[in-house]
């Protein structure tokens with residue numbers, strides 16, 4: 378079809394002009410934070426494999442044994458014949474770690490969020506969502522058809538004003554936020570949000586994709602904020618610190634039972650392969666037994682922020698906001714020349730005007746390489762032609778000795 382290809386070409390050209398076209402680069406990840414790309418070896422600061430568990434021998438052994446015993450695929454959705462006994466074990470382990478009555482495993486984090494939210498809210502209900510919440514929380518919210526109000530990022534007073542004005546007219550209300558923001562690395566004020574939700578009979582849901590395994594002694598953002606009971610709906614993924622693939626919700630028994638009978642992404646999508654469940658169980662064992670390991674990614678991120686005089690990292694994710702997409706691309710290319718892989722993050726993943734470098738630190742990043750990275754980042758801005766693009770903190774901070 379001519380019109381179809383014309384449509385695709387003109388869309389691509391438009392994105393190209395705005396430096397917003399994305400392309401896939403073949404990337405071969407090694408054990409640890411190194412990546413092979415186009416014949417070159419880079420130290421990656423763009424992987425979410427915070428505990429370097431993707432290649433851990435215990436996870437590989439668990440997954441290999443599961444493949445040998447149970448095959449490579451689940452064969453059907455969980456409600457048909459895909460509910461392997463490993464799921465029960467995995468859900469018990471997740472609930473234990475998160476301090477909830479029960480858990481439900483989904484095919485991925487994206488599938489979890491797009492499944493969970495529409496079960497909890499519909500047209501007569503109200504959803505409040507942080508403006509920087511992850512794309513799949515937005516997708517779930519949009520699928521729900523609930524009335525949706527957006528509060529300014531981490532602005533509890535704004536959320537309160539919206540609830541004061543609108544809560545009474547809605548049947549139920551749900552407030553959704555990231556626990557750790559995926560592109561900013563900051564934490565949601567879960568204690569304050571929990572108090573607000575209690576006052577307005579509103580259910581609090583936090584996406585802990587970047588919290589599990591790396592903050593709150595590995596138990597995630599609700600624990601970092603005080604305790605698990607703060608957040609009745611703790612969603613997360615098995616694909617970041619856990620090293621494999623899959624998503625989950627930890628909640629009360631009643632909520633979990635409801636998910637298992639109503640969540641469309643659970644009902645109409647094939648279950649995870651048993652090997653993914655087996656690998657995740659092995660990862661949880663490591664997280665529960667090695668508190669020293671779970672503290673490392675944040676410590677590495679803090680070493681970086683302190684070298685550059687940036688605000689202290691609150692999670693293993695450190696953003697460096699640059700502004701325009703082409704400037705972020707150039708900065709990323711410069712770091713690549715130094716052997717660092719730092720994928721630029723551009724709109725629509727982040728708001729227009731906030732294209733950035735996003736650094737993700739893992740337990741195995743060598744300290745001396747973090748020091749070298751910090752100097753490379755400083756050099757980027759020391760020689761930048763357009764001074765307005767120099768992030769304020771770095772402009773102010775003298776080179777470290």
Ligand SMILES: *Cc1c(COP(=O)(O)O)cnc(C)c1O
Pocket residue numbers: 485486487488511513555559584586587614615616623624
């Ligand atoms: C990565 C991510 C997801 C999606 O999880 P997947 O398992 O990769 O689908 C959801 N929420 C946040 C905040 C994420 O960063």
